[in-house]
Amino acid sequence: MADTFDLIVIGSGPGGYVAAIRASQLGLKVAIVERENLGGICLNWGCIPTKALLKSGEKFESLSHLKEYGLSASGASFDFDAIIQRSRGVAATMNKGVAFLMKKNKIEVVEGSAKLEKGAAAPKVVVALKAGGSRTLDAKSVMLAVGARARALPQIGLEADGDKIWAYR
Template sequence: MSDFDLVVIGSGPGGYVAAIRASQLGLKVAIVERENLGGICLNWGCIPTKALLKSGEKFESLSHLKEYGLSASGASFDFDAIIQRSRGVAKQLTQGVGFLMKKNKIEVIEGTAKLEKGSAAPKVVVTLNKGGDRTLNAKSVMLAVGARARALPQIGLEADGDKIWAYRDALAPKKLPKTFVVIGSGAIGIEFASFYRALGAEVTVVEAVDRIMPVEDEEVSKTAQKGFEKRGIKFKTGAKVTKVTKTASGVSVAIEVGGKAETLEAEVCISAVGITANTDGIGLEALGVELDRGHIKTDSHCQTNVKGLYAIGDCAGAPWLAHKASHEGIHAAEYIAGFKSPQ
């Protein structure tokens, strides 16, 4: 006998939206979360980053007041207060997700999930944060476990929270460095480069391909780079990072550009070289779940090759976007509930 119609593992923009839709369609739903409701996006990604960017934008705009016939003197900022505001915004939204779970009668189980062989679908064994284990039986299980920052230990690019930062470190730092090297010019790298530059830091962005923001249209990349350079951000494109070395004063980043070696020095290096799906350690291998370069393979309805097991969002491959995860979650929930939505 099943405890639930659907168990969702992970409560990010894919997981919590899927759980709500499934509940709306009459399914008995539980959601398992090991950390904070809302996942990385609400707690350590899209939302708190935008809060930082807004603070940076407000401060930077003070230097352009003269253009509007205005003047002000003694402008300054409280870095700790900026960070605290960002964390507060994230906390508020997380509490909102908790309210939505209660409103939609979704049971929230706090702990770390692992899959084992089951009948209708894999069993979900949860190591509870408060201690002990709980085994959940469900007709369907949905993986919305997301992804984490990619590390490149072979070149020394591994976050330590001190001189080499990943996104979590950059969102809640203990200090405001004066110089940065940002490796990677995707959304994450550019957002942090923009924020720290707005507060006056010297920032150099290193990108492996020949233009920044390489997943965007070329025209967008060129226009964006001109705008960022106007604000004082420096770029090294077509640059291969060969070694990141911690020094007494910060970091030394060795790169090759056009076959020529260069060295960049800074207090802190921010690593924004992509993500790795959170597919390890949850029992996928024992179940025989098919993977593609670490991401879970799914069909057009987000089904895996294992009966009753679905996967959505970042763990199921590109594009790694919140609205893509939400769309997949809704579609999969409707499919599980027998509601055939238009393709």
């Protein structure tokens, strides 16, 4: 027997988790299916950690203006590993925030990869669970909020090399 929901959201990026929360607030029984991390690429690998990295760069760059304020600091340096660690910490904190919002709004989080079942009279979502096995979910409605992926272009020499071009992971 499958679990039944008013709405199943596939993908928990900014579009997916916000829609799930609003649907729950409107009284719908909601599940969200995520194959990786709550919050999606933006929160975990893209926008948010990138902004944390930029903030570290801004702080370091501001040291070059100390003389304008009658200040000096010699021997300034940076620890790239610590900068990355801070960026990952910011993302982890926000990920926990999304998990809290899911719990607060009584949204069931299903960890795994979702597929829509072909030929079903009503929407059915079959989830290959991260923990192993599978689970079938029935829904009145399904929202696809799966985002997009960047693509390397090796034919014109654009591949993530970790030096000039970075991937989001």
